[in-house]
Amino acid sequence: xxxxxxxxxVAHLSRIHLQDNEVDHLAKDLEKILGYIEKLKEPDIxxxxxxxxxxxxxxxxxxxxxxxxxxxxxxxxxxxxxHNGSFKVPQVIE
Amino acid sequence: MNLNELTAHELRDLIKAQKTNTTDIRxxxxxxxxxxxxxxxxxxxxxxxxxxxxxxxxxxxxxISIKDxxxxxxxxxxCGSKILKGFKSPYDATVVKKLKQxxxxxxxxxxxxxxxxxxxxxxxxxxxxxxxxxxxxxxxxSSGGSAAAVAAHEAIxxxxxxxxxxxRQPASFCGIVGLKPTYGRVSRFGLIAFASSLDQIGPxxxxxxxxxxxxxxxxxxxxNDSTCAEVKVPDxxxxxxxxxxxxxxxxxxxxxxxxxxxxxxxxxxxxIETLKEQGAIFKKVSLPHAQYAVATYYIVATAExxxxxxxxxxxxxxxxxxxxxxxxxxxxxxxxxTRDKGFGSEAKRRIMLGTYSLSSGxxxxxxxxxxxxxxxxKNDLDKxxxxxxxxITPTSPTTAFKIGEKVEDxxxxxxxxxxxxxxxxxxxxxxxxxxxxAKNGLPIGLQITTKPFxxxxxxxxxxxxxxxTDWHKQKPKL
Numbered sequence: 363x364x365x366x367x368x369x370x371x372v373a374h375l376s377r378i379h380l381q382d383n384e385v386d387h388l389a390k391d392l393e394k395i396l397g398y399i400e401k402l403k404e405p406d407i408x409x410x411x412x413x414x415x416x417x418x419x420x421x422x423x424x425x426x427x428x429x430x431x432x433x434x435x436x437x438x439x440x441x442x443x444x445h446n447g448s449f450k451v452p453q454v455i456e
Numbered sequence: 457m458n459l460n461e462l463t464a465h466e467l468r469d470l471i472k473a474q475k476t477n478t479t480d481i482r483x484x485x486x487x488x489x490x491x492x493x494x495x496x497x498x499x500x501x502x503x504x505x506x507x508x509x510x511x512x513x514x515x516x517x518x519x520i521s522i523k524d525x526x527x528x529x530x531x532x533x534x535c536g537s538k539i540l541k542g543f544k545s546p547y548d549a550t551v552v553k554k555l556k557q558x559x560x561x562x563x564x565x566x567x568x569x570x571x572x573x574x575x576x577x578x579x580x581x582x583x584x585x586x587x588x589x590x591x592x593x594x595x596x597x598s599s600g601g602s603a604a605a606v607a608a609h610e611a612i613x614x615x616x617x618x619x620x621x622x623x624r625q626p627a628s629f630c631g632i633v634g635l636k637p638t639y640g641r642v643s644r645f646g647l648i649a650f651a652s653s654l655d656q657i658g659p660x661x662x663x664x665x666x667x668x669x670x671x672x673x674x675x676x677x678x679x680n681d682s683t684c685a686e687v688k689v690p691d692x693x694x695x696x697x698x699x700x701x702x703x704x705x706x707x708x709x710x711x712x713x714x715x716x717x718x719x720x721x722x723x724x725x726x727x728i729e730t731l732k733e734q735g736a737i738f739k740k741v742s743l744p745h746a747q748y749a750v751a752t753y754y755i756v757a758t759a760e761x762x763x764x765x766x767x768x769x770x771x772x773x774x775x776x777x778x779x780x781x782x783x784x785x786x787x788x789x790x791x792x793x794t795r796d797k798g799f800g801s802e803a804k805r806r807i808m809l810g811t812y813s814l815s816s817g818x819x820x821x822x823x824x825x826x827x828x829x830x831x832x833x834k835n836d837l838d839k840x841x842x843x844x845x846x847x848i849t850p851t852s853p854t855t856a857f858k859i860g861e862k863v864e865d866x867x868x869x870x871x872x873x874x875x876x877x878x879x880x881x882x883x884x885x886x887x888x889x890x891x892x893x894a895k896n897g898l899p900i901g902l903q904i905t906t907k908p909f910x911x912x913x914x915x916x917x918x919x920x921x922x923x924x925t926d927w928h929k930q931k932p933k934l
Contacts, residue, residue, distance in 0.1 A: 369808070376762065376811045377769065378804055379779070379792035391805055391866055392812065398867055399751045402825050405832055412827030413834055415653050415683070416883030416908075417640050422682035436546035442776040449771050452778070452786035 364393045459484035461609045461931065464518040464666045478561065481612070482519050485563055489610045492934050497585050498595075498605035500524050502564035503531060520555060520670075521611035523602050524565040525572060526657065527646040528552050535648050536568045536580035539798030542774035549646020550681065551615060551657055551674045558673050566601030566614060570800045571765065572622055572650045574598050575872045576862065579802040584859055587629060588932040589898050593856040596626030602660045603630040608934055613661040613670055617647055619654045620753050621851075621876025624888035627660055628851035628901025631890045631930060633918070634660045635667050636876075638908045639883035640685035642671075643678035651760035652683070654753075654880040663928050664889065664919045668692035671911065687909050695915040698923045701735030703913070706844035708743040711875065717854045723892035723900040724850050730924050731848075731917070741840045741847070745832040749877045750870055752833060755813050755826030756881070762810030765803070770794030805866060834882040841907040846917055849875045851888040851901035875903055885911050889918050890927035899927075 369389045373380045380388065434447050443450040459467065459481050470476045486502065493499055499521070522528065525535045527545035529552075534540040548556065555562075569579040577585040577600025585600045587593040588608035595604040599616025603626035606614050616623040618636035627634025635658045642657045649655060659670035671692050678684045707728065712721065728738060769791050770776035778786075779793045799807070813822035840847060852872055862869040879886035884905055891902035902921070906914045922928055 368812075372808050372812050372815065374792075375815060376804075376807050377766075377788070377791040377795055378799065378807065379783070379796040380804070381796075384801075384804070387801075388805060388808060392809060394867055395754065395809060395870075396812075399755060399822065401748055401751045402755070402822075402829050405745060405748060405829055407825060407828040407832070410828045410831050412824055413830040413881075414827055416834065416881075417683060417685060419640075419683065419685070424679065432546055440543060440546060440773055442770060442774065451771055452790045454785070454787050456785060 364389050364396065458609070460488045460612070462612070463662045464612050464669060467518050467612065478519065482561065482563065485519060485610065485612070489564070492608050492610055495586060495591055495934065496588055496604050496608045496610065497583065498566055498601045498608060498610055499564045500534070500536070500567050500582050500601065501532060503562050518612050519561045519563045521563045521566050521602060521605050521614040522552070523599050523614070523616045524568050525617060525648040526552060526615060527648070528562060531565070533565065533648070536570045536582060537798065537800070537803065538581045539768045539775050539794070540773060545646070547646065550643035550678045552646060554674055560673070563611060566599070566605050568601055569598035570803050571648070571761070572598040572617060572619055573761070573802045573806050575621070575625055575869050577601060577626070578859065578863055579800055581800060586859070587856045588934055589631065590856065590896070592858055593898065594629065594859050596629035596852070596856060598622040599660060600626045603627050603632060603634065606630070606632050606660050606662060607932060609931070613659060613666050615657055616660050617655055617657050618880065619650050619757060620880050621873040623658045623660060624876050624886060624901070624903060625852050625873060627888040629856040629899065631899030631927070632660060632662060633664055633667050633887065633889050633928065634658070635671065635887045636879060636885060637671060637675065637911060638885045640683055640687070641885070641909065641911070642674050643681040643684045645678055645680035649764040651757040652764065653760060654757060664915060664922050665693070665696055667887070668696055668915050690912060692911060692915055695912040696919045697916060698920045700731060700917055700920045703736050703846065703917065704739055704844045705731065705736050705917070706739050706741035706840050706847045708741050708746065708847060708849060710743050710746045711849040713853065713874070715853045715871065716850065717894070719894040720850050720854065720900050724848070724902055727891040727902045727921060728848060731921055734920050734924060736917070739844060741844060743836045743840070743878065745829065745836050746878055748829050749833055749881060750874055752826050752829045752881060753873070753877045754809065754870060755822050756830060758806045758810035759814050759823050760810070762807045762814065765807055768795065768798065802866070830881050833878055837878065837882045837884060845906065845913050847905040849903050849905070851875060851903040855894045855896065855898035855900060879905050884908050885914055887914050887918050889922055891921070891925070892927060893930070
């Protein structure tokens, strides 16, 4: 059962502000989708390893050498607000 | 002769014979876009010829259209989302770089479901794209703009991305060829990430030959994507032979589900007969865990998406807004308001679902369990490939549905990807090719799947079928 408080809590974890009507809608939608996902309780997963990734790859390393990369100005051009080569954000500490 | 209606390989031959040039092809496409796109709405923007563009008389040389989630340097790339409006990428995606090196120019960016979240291209901040075969229907999704552009001859060929079927299902709905390569075959660098363990870029084209030519260009190792495999790229055009004699093809008994449209079933059965006549050997196989694929996908994909989309926070990219009245702290207020106003409803739903399944207390029950069931699904496919060269299923259980039909029911929408999702979960390549039309005039797609890095067999079977039929030559009346 997904309560409206659950939805508000997950929305905060997701850093999304929701309108009251969105909370109602999402509670119903998530309830329905998670109800369907209950199916995953059926198959036997004893001793089954999780797959996070399908390729047989592990620790792809490269030499630690300096290579050309994007210029700082090019990245800052995309930002909403910047100052002295840094991203500028609203006040963090009160 | 309308240049825009030809395939890339036909145009390439004309360029070689000096009967046309890239400028004429571009003009013909832009003219078609001008006439048809007010109805189809496949494009979110078109580009001028880039200043640094050099006309190279190579195998490629043909303009392409790109899904709006693949970055082109100094062009806007928005993922169909308000949160990225105004974002101009400071770099080229690796696929874009490879295309530029081959002399390919870019016509425009195509519409998509926001962040590729959807199966209908209705979840775009630009509004829906329409199916060229019936403008009241969806083109499929999320690469619906790319598929509709190719089907409407507003594009010669296009790139899309496929996380759970987002290239193959729209290709099926629009009557064209759509390929999801093996995970790791094509670099994802510069593709705005949805679910990093599932995403793969691939071609949408008018025929199998163009798909092979395009894969030749975009495939291969890239040091900017550590998951891009160091596996040699063969010349895929060498696989374009009309010969399937002795190839063993599996038909999973689970694919004939209740929701399968009888006309789709008939078309697929007839396609199987055609391949039998060409010498393929069919075998009944089983995918016992396929019934869990959709549920597994919506755990794994949304968990990865919720993490990938954390970067859209009003700091690094284009869009930022603040609430009128403070609720928490100035910074948190900005994050929460930017993400509320920047994301559409399906994006919020998926971020929420993913965050929920990763949150403390639910991780084992949902995310970890989902990853384990993913292993079972992958094992099913591995087992079949021990005795079969390929698997055949429908691409989608139905033909294109009406715009608006499934918008209010996310679960019904998710289930339209029931046949395409297993290939992403297992990382194997799969292609959708046209295999007929329903009585209502809408195209039907056939899906062929092979083992990892065996796109050659995929192309061979697809080409043999295509050359035995003329479905791919049908054109929508627009």
